[in-house]
Amino acid sequence: MKDLTIRNLSKTYFDPYAGTNVTAVHDVSLKVEQGEFVCIVGPSGCGKTTILNMIAGFIPHTGGEILVGGRPVKGPGPDRGVVFQSFALFPWRTVLENVAFGPKMRGVRKVERERIAHEYLALAKLTEAAGRYPAELSGGMQQRVGVVRALANEPDVLLMDEPFASVDAQTRMTLQEELTRIWQEKRPTVIFITHDVQEAVFLANRVVALSKGRVLDDIAVDLPRPRSWDALNDDARFKELSGRVLQLVRSA
Amino acid sequence: MKQFLLKIWSHCVRLTARWPSIASIAPFIPVVAAWWIVTELQLFPRVFLPGPAEVVRSFGSLVYMGILPAYLQDSIVRLAVGAFWGVALGIPLGILVGLNQRARTALWPLLLFFQAIGDIAWLPILVIWFGYGLTTITVVIVYTVIFPVVLNTVLGVRSIPITLHRAAQSLGASRIRMLWEVVLPGALPNIVTGLRNGLGYGWRALIATEIIVGTSGIGFLMFDARRSGSVVEILLGMIILGILWYIVDSWILAPIERATGQRWGLVTR
Numbered sequence: 166m167k168d169l170t171i172r173n174l175s176k177t178y179f180d181p182y183a184g185t186n187v188t189a190v191h192d193v194s195l196k197v198e199q200g201e202f203v204c205i206v207g208p209s210g211c212g213k214t215t216i217l218n219m220i221a222g223f224i225p226h227t228g229g230e231i232l233v234g235g236r237p238v239k240g241p242g243p244d245r246g247v248v249f250q251s252f253a254l255f256p257w258r259t260v261l262e263n264v265a266f267g268p269k270m271r272g273v274r275k276v277e278r279e280r281i282a283h284e285y286l287a288l289a290k291l292t293e294a295a296g297r298y299p300a301e302l303s304g305g306m307q308q309r310v311g312v313v314r315a316l317a318n319e320p321d322v323l324l325m326d327e328p329f330a331s332v333d334a335q336t337r338m339t340l341q342e343e344l345t346r347i348w349q350e351k352r353p354t355v356i357f358i359t360h361d362v363q364e365a366v367f368l369a370n371r372v373v374a375l376s377k378g379r380v381l382d383d384i385a386v387d388l389p390r391p392r393s394w395d396a397l398n399d400d401a402r403f404k405e406l407s408g409r410v411l412q413l414v415r416s417a
Numbered sequence: 418m419k420q421f422l423l424k425i426w427s428h429c430v431r432l433t434a435r436w437p438s439i440a441s442i443a444p445f446i447p448v449v450a451a452w453w454i455v456t457e458l459q460l461f462p463r464v465f466l467p468g469p470a471e472v473v474r475s476f477g478s479l480v481y482m483g484i485l486p487a488y489l490q491d492s493i494v495r496l497a498v499g500a501f502w503g504v505a506l507g508i509p510l511g512i513l514v515g516l517n518q519r520a521r522t523a524l525w526p527l528l529l530f531f532q533a534i535g536d537i538a539w540l541p542i543l544v545i546w547f548g549y550g551l552t553t554i555t556v557v558i559v560y561t562v563i564f565p566v567v568l569n570t571v572l573g574v575r576s577i578p579i580t581l582h583r584a585a586q587s588l589g590a591s592r593i594r595m596l597w598e599v600v601l602p603g604a605l606p607n608i609v610t611g612l613r614n615g616l617g618y619g620w621r622a623l624i625a626t627e628i629i630v631g632t633s634g635i636g637f638l639m640f641d642a643r644r645s646g647s648v649v650e651i652l653l654g655m656i657i658l659g660i661l662w663y664i665v666d667s668w669i670l671a672p673i674e675r676a677t678g679q680r681w682g683l684v685t686r
Binding site: 221222223240241242243245246247249251253254255256257266267270271298300314315318320 | 578580581583584585586587588589590591594598599602603605677681
């Protein structure tokens with residue numbers, strides 16, 4: 166795991182229908198330390214997914230630089246694991262094969278990569294599902310697979326793009342608690358995109374509020390771990406922090 | 418009366434549950450029966466419309482003489498060779514056109530243009546170029562099979578969600594491995610559909626080609642029978658065409674579809 170540095174990042178693209186240049190991301194700078202969990206929160210259209218896609222290397226940035234462990238990002242690579250909102254599991258691969266995919270691409274032998282996959286499946290309590298196909302799982306289970314598939318490849322940075330936005334509210338809370346547990350165990354560097362302020366505060370060490378392509382503020386979350394919704398629901402500090410972030414995002 | 422019918426119905430359900438193959442034969446029973454009744458009533462002269470029994474007899478004698486097995490083999494080998502090349506050329510071409518914007522811009526109009534010319538429309542010029550032989554037949558089959566395979570492969574490749582490409586890339590898959598790990602399996606259900614259409618069209622084109630340029634094969638058998646005025650053999654040829662296609666579909670194509678798209682949840686019902 167390594168740190169991530171974003172300096173003066175911007176994204177401008179030409180809209181052929183409007184005939185003008187549109188700036189989606191405006192001079193964003195951010196430093197994420199190794200092992201830190203940072204949530205980027207903001208309303209839809211604020212440029213948060215664009216930032217993530219640029220860090221992942223899916224789309225090129227038009228200004229500034231992105232450094233992972235000091236090396237500039239040029240296109241997608243296994244040093245940055247991605248968890249997608251739409252899960253993006255390979256439907257033709259079993260759960261085990263999905264999780265073993267990254268190690269397989271690295272050339273890890275079959276016995277060894279299946280051992281790794283089993284280890285990570287156990288981490289997400291998915292041992293029973295190893296031989297099943299993604300279509301046979303519930304949404305919550307599919308996203309558990311999505312998370313451990315990215316982790317099993319041991320990326321320097323884990324990028325999560327609204328990963329829990331398409332599961333039901335109860336499952337989401339469980340997944341959030343599990344994610345904090347897994348994070349504590351493995352301590353990956355995480356950038357987590359969300360529009361849900363409470364989710365951001367619940368998960369993060371640090372919440373970055375974003376609006377109209379600009380960073381508004383950067384708020385440290387000093388809540389103790391392990392975190393659970395039972396404990397935090399009525400926690401005064403949690404409410405205070407959530408309130409502050411919400412105000413920031415709404416006022417902009 | 419109602420009780421009696423219900424009893425028969427329940428017998429049928431139990432019978433087909435035990436032997437599923439009966440379910441695929443049962444729909445043909447009324448058709449054959451109707452055919453048999455029409456011929457027995459002598460609505461048409463026997464020479465024009467022979468009955469099922471005569472067709473079966475003709476089948477027996479043609480098999481005995483060795484003509485039918487030899488012709489059948491010729492037709493099937495021709496289709497297999499044509500289908501092989503159609504698929505071997507069609508899938509890579511479809512993947513190229515599906516993945517590459519430039520290739521698509523350059524080739525898509527050409528594909529549509531040549532698809533429209535159709536297989537049989539090539540026969541006159543092919544006969545001049547290659548004569549009455551296997552080359553002409555093979556070219557027609559390949560030509561017929563390749564378009565549905567290419568067009569469906571393109572459709573399949575383009576319908577793969579971009580997140581799957583991205584997921585594979587960020588898990589470290591190289592461009593070459595992406596083909597095998599994402600593009601090919603993602604497009605496979607569509608490729609099978611293309612293959613099914615292609616083989617169906619190819620089968621028809623083969624019979625038509627054999628009628629015109631053939632010296633053997635099921636199409637030739639039927640055309641030869643017309644010359645000697647043997648309606649029995651024409652009917653026999655038609656029935657064999659139907660049965661053969663049924664076998665190809667239910668023994669080869671349907672199992673592939675079941676094993677791929679349906680299990681993966683890419684096809685629902």
